[in-house]
Amino acid sequence: MIKIALSIVLLSTLIFANEYTAEDRIKDMQELDTAMSLIQKGFMYSELSYIKEGVQGIKDNAISVEPPIKGDEKHYKKNETFSYKYTKRETARMIVHADDIIQDFENGDEKQALNTYTKMMKQCMSCHSRIREW
Numbered sequence: 001m002i003k004i005a006l007s008i009v010l011l012s013t014l015i016f017a018n019e020y021t022a023e024d025r026i027k028d029m030q031e032l033d034t035a036m037s038l039i040q041k042g043f044m045y046s047e048l049s050y051i052k053e054g055v056q057g058i059k060d061n062a063i064s065v066e067p068p069i070k071g072d073e074k075h076y077k078k079n080e081t082f083s084y085k086y087t088k089r090e091t092a093r094m095i096v097h098a099d100d101i102i103q104d105f106e107n108g109d110e111k112q113a114l115n116t117y118t119k120m121m122k123q124c125m126s127c128h129s130r131i132r133e134w
């Protein structure tokens with residue numbers, strides 16, 4: 001009985017997990033923004049723990065970002081919705097860069113860490129400038 005109940009819970013979680021809403025996206029975006037600020041704070045205070053926390057925030061939230069679905073696109077540029085593949089490629093790049101930042105910083109190469117941070121910021125902006133009308 002418990003097993004059946006558990007499977008129903010699991011199944012409904014899976015079904016609902018597919019419904020990635022505009023609100024979910026905005027929440028993920030705000031978390032990404034907080035994570036970027038934390039990394040920047042890590043640079044300013046020369047504090048690896050902030051950088052690590054920020055990088056974790058990027059990894060945790062970038063992974064779940066999904067493209068807008070039909071009906072979401074009204075407020076995007078020229079009704080632009082971006083493809084699933086594009087979204088996953090951009091966010092995967094962000095995750096790779098995020099890890100590199102820790103690596104660079106641990107190697108004492110703050111300049112390279114900052115370059116990598118900028119690359120990641122470009123990833124954010126390339127998606128935003130593609131879809132934003134505002």
Ligand code: HEC
Pocket residue numbers: 022025026029030032033036058065068086087090091094120121123124125127128131
């Ligand atoms: C794959 C595309 C994509 C990438 C990559 C992306 N974003 Fe976004 N972002 C969006 C979309 C779409 C919106 C608009 C959400 C809306 O208003 O419906 C948005 C909106 C935002 C907002 C505004 C949220 C609000 O409350 O209105 C912030 C902040 C943000 N993104 C931060 C980031 C940061 C930081 C990164 C990089 C670490 C990033 N985004 C990368 C697609 C992306």
